[in-house]
Amino acid sequence: MTIQEILQKLPFAPPFLFVDGLDHIDSEKVQGHFIFREDMDCYKGHFKGYPVTPGVLLTEVMAQTGLVCLGIYLLGDEVLAESMTFGLTSTEIEFLRPVFPGEKVTVYAEKVYFRFGKLKCRVTLKNEAQQDVCTGTIAGMIISKPHE
Amino acid sequence: MDKETLITQLKEIVKPYAKNEEALLNINENTDFVNDLKINSANLVDVVLDVEEQFNIVIDNESMERMLNVKSAIEIIEAKLGAQ
Numbered sequence: 001m002t003i004q005e006i007l008q009k010l011p012f013a014p015p016f017l018f019v020d021g022l023d024h025i026d027s028e029k030v031q032g033h034f035i036f037r038e039d040m041d042c043y044k045g046h047f048k049g050y051p052v053t054p055g056v057l058l059t060e061v062m063a064q065t066g067l068v069c070l071g072i073y074l075l076g077d078e079v080l081a082e083s084m085t086f087g088l089t090s091t092e093i094e095f096l097r098p099v100f101p102g103e104k105v106t107v108y109a110e111k112v113y114f115r116f117g118k119l120k121c122r123v124t125l126k127n128e129a130q131q132d133v134c135t136g137t138i139a140g141m142i143i144s145k146p147h148e
Numbered sequence: 149m150d151k152e153t154l155i156t157q158l159k160e161i162v163k164p165y166a167k168n169e170e171a172l173l174n175i176n177e178n179t180d181f182v183n184d185l186k187i188n189s190a191n192l193v194d195v196v197l198d199v200e201e202q203f204n205i206v207i208d209n210e211s212m213e214r215m216l217n218v219k220s221a222i223e224i225i226e227a228k229l230g231a232q
Contacts, residue, residue, distance in 0.1 A: 089188075089190035090190065113197065115193060115196075115197060116193045116196065116209065116212050117193075118190060118193040139190065141189070141190050143189075
């Protein structure tokens with residue numbers, strides 16, 4: 001599966017698409033990137049007068065790349081039923097440095113396991129200076145859409 | 149390996165994922181992973197993977213779907229160990 005095909009299959013759209021592109025993907029790992037644009041709505045309120053990227057959005061970048069992009073790749077030609085979707089099941093993340101408006105971050109995710117529909121990854125987010133921004137373990141699962 | 153030993157080992161495996169401590173303390177053959185121990189479905193996968201590692205066996209999809217309580221877990225582990 002090509003990177004372009006993976007990006008087309010992503011179930012996200014702006015303003016909640018947090019993958020700009022992938023640099024590399026194979027069955028063990030994925031590397032992707034995202035730029036936090038200065039005009040994003042979150043900076044109007046986080047914080048008042050001092051814009052810093054919220055940790056939940058850093059987590060989202062790691063989850064969309066490390067779990068959903070890699071998950072789509074690992075599923076390959078297996079078509080997900082219309083009633084199924086991806087669900088985030090756990091995160092254990094340390095936040096080490098702030099990310100300011102306009103910064104580009106790169107996700108490095110490594111598969112721990114993909115079994116019985118659950119994908120668990122070790123992930124690290126780095127800034128352009130290649131410093132660790134946050135690091136930890138995240139997991140997600142293929143689940144049936146609860147409201148259907 | 150007798151049943152008591154197996155249950156003791158299972159107890160250690162499910163400990164990090166069980167949300168109901170009382171049910172964990174009283175774990176027995178009739179304990180249900182979801183209804184009694186309150187283990188969520190994502191962590192059921194971790195239980196199965198830890199069982200694989202502990203007993204050095206491979207659990208297939210069909211067994212995974214059945215492994216919802218102590219009784220069926222013991223049956224599956226014993227069958228896999230017996231087949232080796």
